[in-house]
Amino acid sequence: MAQSVVVQVGQCGNQVGRCFWDLALREHAAVNKKGIYDDSLKNFFRNVDTRRNGDGVDVSKGKICSLKARALLIDMEEGVVNEILQGPLKDIFDSKQLITNVSGSGNNWAVGYKVFGSQYQDQIVEKLRQTAEHCDCLQCFFIIHSMGGGTGSGLGTFILNVLEDEFPEVYRFVTSVFPSGEDDVITSPYNSVLAMKELNEHADCVLPIENESLFDIVSKINQMVTSGKPGTTVKPESLVTLNEGGIKKKLQEKPFDTMNNIVGNLLLNLTSSARFEGSLNMDLNEITMNLVPFPQLHYLVSSLTPLCTLADVNIPPRRLDQMFSDAFSKDHQLIQADPKHSLYLACALLVRGNVQISDLRRNIERLKSSLHFVSWNQEGWKTSLCSVPPVGHSHSLLALANNTCIKPTFIELKKRFTRLYKKKAHLHHYLQVDGMEESCFTEAVSSLSSLIESYNELDVTKGLPVHDPLRLNIVI
Amino acid sequence: MEPKVISQTLLKAAHSGRWKYGQHSHFCQKQGSGNNWAYGYSVHGPKHEESIMNLIQKEVEKYDSLRGFSTIMSMAGGTGSGLGAFLTQNLRDAYPNSFIINQIIWPYGTGEVIVQNYNSVLTLSHLYRSSDALLVHENDVVHKICAKLMNIKQISFRDVNQVIAHQLGSVFQPTYSPEDSCQYRRNPLGDLMASLVPHPEFKMLGLRNIPQMSENSLAYTTFAWTGLLKHLRQMLISNAKMEEGIDWQIRPPLSGLPALEKVLPNKEFHFNTSIANLVILRGKDVHSADLGGFKDPALYTSWLQPSDAFSEWRTHRAFNKYEKLAALVSNSQFLLKPLDTIIGKAWNMFASKAYVHQYTKFGIEEEDFLDSFTVLEQVVASYCNL
Numbered sequence: 065m066a067q068s069v070v071v072q073v074g075q076c077g078n079q080v081g082r083c084f085w086d087l088a089l090r091e092h093a094a095v096n097k098k099g100i101y102d103d104s105l106k107n108f109f110r111n112v113d114t115r116r117n118g119d120g121v122d123v124s125k126g127k128i129c130s131l132k133a134r135a136l137l138i139d140m141e142e143g144v145v146n147e148i149l150q151g152p153l154k155d156i157f158d159s160k161q162l163i164t165n166v167s168g169s170g171n172n173w174a175v176g177y178k179v180f181g182s183q184y185q186d187q188i189v190e191k192l193r194q195t196a197e198h199c200d201c202l203q204c205f206f207i208i209h210s211m212g213g214g215t216g217s218g219l220g221t222f223i224l225n226v227l228e229d230e231f232p233e234v235y236r237f238v239t240s241v242f243p244s245g246e247d248d249v250i251t252s253p254y255n256s257v258l259a260m261k262e263l264n265e266h267a268d269c270v271l272p273i274e275n276e277s278l279f280d281i282v283s284k285i286n287q288m289v290t291s292g293k294p295g296t297t298v299k300p301e302s303l304v305t306l307n308e309g310g311i312k313k314k315l316q317e318k319p320f321d322t323m324n325n326i327v328g329n330l331l332l333n334l335t336s337s338a339r340f341e342g343s344l345n346m347d348l349n350e351i352t353m354n355l356v357p358f359p360q361l362h363y364l365v366s367s368l369t370p371l372c373t374l375a376d377v378n379i380p381p382r383r384l385d386q387m388f389s390d391a392f393s394k395d396h397q398l399i400q401a402d403p404k405h406s407l408y409l410a411c412a413l414l415v416r417g418n419v420q421i422s423d424l425r426r427n428i429e430r431l432k433s434s435l436h437f438v439s440w441n442q443e444g445w446k447t448s449l450c451s452v453p454p455v456g457h458s459h460s461l462l463a464l465a466n467n468t469c470i471k472p473t474f475i476e477l478k479k480r481f482t483r484l485y486k487k488k489a490h491l492h493h494y495l496q497v498d499g500m501e502e503s504c505f506t507e508a509v510s511s512l513s514s515l516i517e518s519y520n521e522l523d524v525t526k527g528l529p530v531h532d533p534l535r536l537n538i539v540i
Numbered sequence: 541m542e543p544k545v546i547s548q549t550l551l552k553a554a555h556s557g558r559w560k561y562g563q564h565s566h567f568c569q570k571q572g573s574g575n576n577w578a579y580g581y582s583v584h585g586p587k588h589e590e591s592i593m594n595l596i597q598k599e600v601e602k603y604d605s606l607r608g609f610s611t612i613m614s615m616a617g618g619t620g621s622g623l624g625a626f627l628t629q630n631l632r633d634a635y636p637n638s639f640i641i642n643q644i645i646w647p648y649g650t651g652e653v654i655v656q657n658y659n660s661v662l663t664l665s666h667l668y669r670s671s672d673a674l675l676v677h678e679n680d681v682v683h684k685i686c687a688k689l690m691n692i693k694q695i696s697f698r699d700v701n702q703v704i705a706h707q708l709g710s711v712f713q714p715t716y717s718p719e720d721s722c723q724y725r726r727n728p729l730g731d732l733m734a735s736l737v738p739h740p741e742f743k744m745l746g747l748r749n750i751p752q753m754s755e756n757s758l759a760y761t762t763f764a765w766t767g768l769l770k771h772l773r774q775m776l777i778s779n780a781k782m783e784e785g786i787d788w789q790i791r792p793p794l795s796g797l798p799a800l801e802k803v804l805p806n807k808e809f810h811f812n813t814s815i816a817n818l819v820i821l822r823g824k825d826v827h828s829a830d831l832g833g834f835k836d837p838a839l840y841t842s843w844l845q846p847s848d849a850f851s852e853w854r855t856h857r858a859f860n861k862y863e864k865l866a867a868l869v870s871n872s873q874f875l876l877k878p879l880d881t882i883i884g885k886a887w888n889m890f891a892s893k894a895y896v897h898q899y900t901k902f903g904i905e906e907e908d909f910l911d912s913f914t915v916l917e918q919v920v921a922s923y924c925n926l
Contacts, residue, residue, distance in 0.1 A: 065543060066571045103543070201570035341544050343697040344652075349574030353618075354654040357894035410654050422683070422695035428650065440892040443650035443885075446575075532884065533891035538917045 065103040066203030068335065068348070069195050070135040071223060074169075074176075074216025076241050077209040078137055078144045079320060084208070084328035085133055085153055087455075091332060094455045095340070101128045104339040108134055109156070110198055122198060134199065136161050136191055138223070140180055140215045141168040160194065163187055169214025173255040174497035174504075176218020184219075188226055196231065203338075204235040204348045206331060207267075211259045212243035212252030221262035228266045235348060237334075238267045239327060242399065242473065244276040251490050253480040254505075260477070261508040264515060268352050270363045271330065271464075272473065274399040278323035284395065285371050329454065330366055330398065333462040336416050337450040344421065346414060346448030354446040355410045355466045360518055364464045365403055367396040370457065384419065384459065388427040391463040392435065399473060406469035407526040408437045412446040417459025419449060438522060439530040468526075471519040478512050485509070541584050541619045542572035565599065567592055573618025577659040578902035580622020581666075588623075593630060600635075608639030608672075608729040615663045616647035616656035625666040632670040639729050642671045643708070646678040646878060655895050657886035662904070664879075665912035668919065673737050675745045676875055677704050681781040688784050690754045706860055707749050710867040711820055715853040725853070735851035736816045736871045738844065741922045746874035748775050749867050750783050763864045765821075765829035772819070772866050773833045779812040779874055792838035813926040814840050814872035820853045823864035827854065841926045876923045883916050 072081030092105055101111040101123065109131040111123045123129055133156045139145050142164050149157065163184055169176040196202050205227050209216030227236055240263065243252040263270050337346040356362045369390040391413070394402040415424060424447055437444055454460050484490065485505060494500050546568045554560040567588070573580040600606055609631055613620035624642070631640055644663070647656045667674055682703050686695045690703070711732075714724040725731060737743055750772045751763060771783050778790040790811055817839075821829055835846045859865055889895065890909055900906070 203571055341548060345542070345544060345572075347542065347572045347574060349572065349576070350618075350653075353574045353576050353895075353898050356898070359897050420694045420696040421700070422687075422693075425648070425683075432650075440889045440894055441654065444654045445650060445652075446654050447652060532888055535884070535887055536913055536917045538914070538921045 065106055066201045066338070066347070067107055067134060067199040068204040068206055069192075069199070069202065070108070070133070070206045070208065071138065071192075071227075072135065073138045073207065073209040073220035073223060074213055075139065075141070075144050075210075076213065077207075077216045077220065078139055078148060080208050080239070080241070080324045080327045081135065081137065082148050082151070082153060083321060083324035084331050085135070085156060087325065087328040087332055089131075089153075089156070091455050095452055099128050101126060101131075105131070107335065107339045110134060131156055133157060133161075134195055136163070136188075136195060138163045138184075138188070138215075138219065140165040140176070140219065142166055160191065163191065169218060170493075171212075171249050171251055171255065172214045172493055172497070173218040173221075173258045174494045174500045176214045176216075176220070177222045177258075178218075178497050178499040180215070180219050181222035185222075185226065188223060189230060192226070192230060196234075202231070202234050204237055205231070207236065207238045208327075208331075209238070210241040210243075211256040212241075212247055212249050213255060216241075217255040217259040221259045221266075224262055224266045235268045235352060236266065237348070237351075238263060238270045239273060239331065240270055241273045241275065241327075242477070244274055245476075251484075251493070253477060253484055254490070254494065256477055257481045257512055258504065258508045260474075260515075261511040264360060264511050268362060269356065271334075271366050272363060272399050272470065273327055273330075273366075274473070275323065277398050277400055278326050280395065281326060281371065281398075282322045288371065326368065326398070329368060330462065333368065333414060333416060333454065333460060334464075336452065336454070337414060337448045340450050340452035342448065342450035342452070344447060344449040346412075346446070350446070350448075351412065351464065355412055355464060357409055357441070357466070358518070360515060361409065361466060363466070363470050365401055365467050365470055366398045366465075367391050367463045368398070369396055369461050369463075371396075384423055385427055385430070387459070387461050388413075388431060391461050392431060399470065401467070401469040401473065403465050403467040403469045404435060406436070406467050406471075407523055408435055408441075408444060409466040409468070409522065410441060410444040410446065411435075411466070412448070412464040414448050414450070414462040414464070415459065416450045416461075417453030417457065418451070419459050421449065424449065436526055439525060439528075468519045468523050471516060471523070474512060474516050474519075478509065478516065481509060481512075541569045541580075541623065543568045543570065562599075565595070567595055573622060575616075575653050575655060575659070576618045576898055576902065577622040577625075577655075577662045578899040578904035580618045580620075580624070581626045581662075582622075582903040584619065584623050585626030589626075589630060592627065593634060596631070597634075606635070606638055607727050608641065608733075609635070610641050610643060610729070612643040612645075613663075614645040614647065615660040616645075616653040617659065620645075621659045621663040625663050625670075628667055629670045639673075639733050640671045641673045641675055641729060641733070642667050643675050643677065645704075646676050646680075648679045648683070649881070652679075655898070657882050657889060658895065658899070658909075660882050661886045661912050661916060662909070664919075665915040668743060668915055671743065672733050673743050673745055675747060675869070676878075677707070677747065678781075678878060685752055685782050689752045689782060691757075692754070703752070706752075707747050707867070710749055710822065710859055710865055711747065711869055713822070713855075713859055715820060715822075715855040731851075731853075732818065732869065735818050736869060738816060738848070741919070742815050742871055744871065744875045744879070744919070744923070746870050746872065747867065748772065748781075748870065749865070750775070751862065751865070752782065755861065758861055765825065765864060765866075768864060768866050769819075769829060769831065769833060772868055776814065776817065776834075776868060776870060776872070777812055777839065779877075792836060812873050814849065814870055815844065815926065816840075816849045816851075816871045818851045818853070818869045820867040820869070821865070822855050822867075823858045823862065824856065826856045826864075829854075829866075873923050873926060876920065879916065879923075880920050883913065883920065887913060 072078045088108055111128055112132050113123050113129045137145050145164050209220035211217050243256055338348055369387045390396050392404055428445055546566050550561055573584055613624035615621050682700050685703055686692045686699045692699050717723050717725040750768050774786050778787040780786040819831055831852055834850050837846050840846055840849045
């Protein structure tokens with residue numbers, strides 16, 4: 065079985081990462097009752113016997129001694145990482161997996177990329193090598209970061225470059241949190257566009273997330289939980305199961321935690337078919353193979369359903385079908401986008417739980433007619449069935465779509481960038497960093513423009529009559 | 541190339557207590573082919589060639605008489621298709637005198653793997669060069685059988701695979717040899733090839749079974765050979781996929797009249813011309829069954845006599861609780877339409893160059909695609925002109 069390494073960069077990256085590891089441990093605890101270190105755990109965790117040699121020797125089979133996460137925690141400020149190391153997850157990380165600094169990047173991509181990049185390059189490469197050496201078959205790096213800040217954005221994309229150079233055959237999946245409209249960081253458009261260029265060129269696959277969407281989803285869950293219909297009760301575990309034993313905290317207390325849990329669940333569901341068994345497995349390399357028709361168009365819009373389960377045990381097919389319909393509604397997407405009214409290049413459905421191939425096929429048949437697919441991929445569906453459902457649910461669905469509905473997000477980003485750049489506002493903070501020039505900005509925005517143009521070209525074909533290209537003529 | 545399924549398979553087999561796979565008869569790696577034919581063929585293939593061929597050789601050495609190889613693979617994925625094609629080539633080179641039949645799982649028309657049409661085209665074209673025969677199992681067809689005939693409400697892959705296994709068993713379980721009705725046929729694979737694949741351009745074999753029903757219904761139904769064989773013959777002629785919904789209007793052309801106009805695959809064509817057919821009968825009163833209907837020269841293409849084109853195997857031993865069972869393995873235009881559809885979709889995608897970079901990354905160039913398309917268009921044209 066292949067392994068994956070998580071690289072969490074910056075404040076946002078580390079906070080999301082913390083939620084992810086917590087959820088991962090919970091999931092494995094629910095599935096793995098005997099405490100044996102099996103193949104599914106191997107994907108994200110090492111099994112280490114810390115009694116010996118201080119460093120801990122890897123134990124590849126048998127009972128779990130001490131689990132260590134295959135992760136690197138990187139932040140140029142200490143606050144968040146320290147909080148993780150003092151919290152309930154402190155035992156799954158060790159000091160060799162951290163890179164921290166005190167000064168922070170000041171919300172400046174250039175500081176994150178150029179200054180800290182060069183300063184920490186050797187350390188980063190060294191620690192990555194160590195983590196990779198503990199894997200017998202490293203398949204994928206998951207990078208979690210935000211685009212709007214300085215560290216996650218700058219140093220995060222610098223690390224993306226390093227990963228491509230040092231481990232060219234390992235896939236790079238990036239979960240990027242995009243800044244929302246009313247972002248409090250003024251320079252976030254600059255940071256985002258500069259980071260986008262790196263994502264365009266060096267990532268295999270990007271899963272963009274927007275805080276606004278996460279917030280809307282969390283409000284919706286809250287609504288469902290508090291206003292239950294008479295006769296039905298909603299189970300306490302939902303998509304946003306909180307860290308402290310599933311006790312529901314008020315939305316106002318720790319809003320980011322609930323939102324981060326959604327992203328954590330996204331990553332868990334993405335890798336579930338690779339970790340657990342099922343009748344139609346899907347590995348991570350199949351995601352890039354099937355969902356990325358052209359190298360530049362590797363941005364996938366994701367949606368998770370159901371948001372919470374009702375306590376009713378017998379799920380009638382209607383409810384199952386509702387799950388599929390919900391996955392395509394714009395309320396369930398993790399970015400502000402409406403895939404139903406845009407053009408699909410490809411779509412993947414990752415189903416978990418007791419769902420059979422006939423249910424899957426029935427729903428695809430049903431939904432197909434209301435979706436627009438590009439002419440050369442009219443049946444562009446990739447499916448997978450994993451038998452192990454997530455904690456607290458009997459089944460779940462993650463839909464990944466390569467869809468032109470992501471274009472408005474990019475157009476919006478470019479607009480905000482141009483608004484600042486026209487006035488050269490705050491530019492001096494960037495230019496005074498060694499190695500930064502105005503050309504970095506112009507290149508970045510032109511990379512974004514060409515990406516938008518590619519999506520435009522595809523959108524133009526939407527709804528046009530389809531003429532099949534002429535086939536080869538064989539002379540007998 | 542990925543350990544989960546093999547571990548499960550070995551476990552399930554041993555679990556039954558009646559048989560299991562050999563201890564060393566499996567080979568797997570840690571990471572799959574990512575649905576990428578090129579990866580299966582060009583990366584995994586050469587890398588593991590030696591180990592796998594050694595494993596096969598060890599197995600072969602145990603036998604005093606090797607008849608041939610039967611591979612089972614799907615066309616939609618990366619390993620079954622790509623590595624499967626590579627291995628078939630290797631088997632042909634290493635064992636030039638053995639028969640090779642590839643059991644191919646034809647994917648659902650929609651919704652398994654997005655690049656399944658590319659993978660299928662590449663697989664079929666490569667197999668056509670190295671294999672002797674391709675026995676095709678269509679997921680869509682088997683799914684319908686499960687739904688309509690077996691009455692299964694929530695169809696799982698287990699159900700689908702069970703039906704395919706039954707179909708295979710009905711063909712490959714031993715039958716008596718024609719010379720001596722107490723001796724089992726010595727070389728079923730060879731006999732099958734000899735009867736069904738007279739010409740190397742025509743290798744696509746389809747499989748039909750009758751009757752097909754759930755175990756519960758079996759106990760309450762009785763069959764007569766005449767009824768079963770009449771249905772089977774019409775299934776052959778009208779290209780019906782199962783015994784329900786057969787179009788009885790379709791008739792073979794009257795002999796003596798000039799051959800029908802050349803048939804184009806995209807037109808709704810009616811009559812299914814065969815090159816060769818093999819009917820296998822198992823069960824009670826099997827020697828009384830009359831197969832005359834299958835010897836009608838109108839069923840066959842003009843360049844083969846029915847005496848050469850038609851073969852039959854019979855055995856009175858029943859199979860899998862069916863009192864009477866008839867299986868038809870047919871080299872005919874059964875697969876013309878599915879093949880044409882797959883080529884069409886793949887060509888459509890290829891015209892826009894979508895996903896091609898994923899293949900060129902591992903050494904399959906656009907030229908290789910074009911070669912594959914050419915080979916298959918040739919096959920389609922040949923079958924069309926029967």
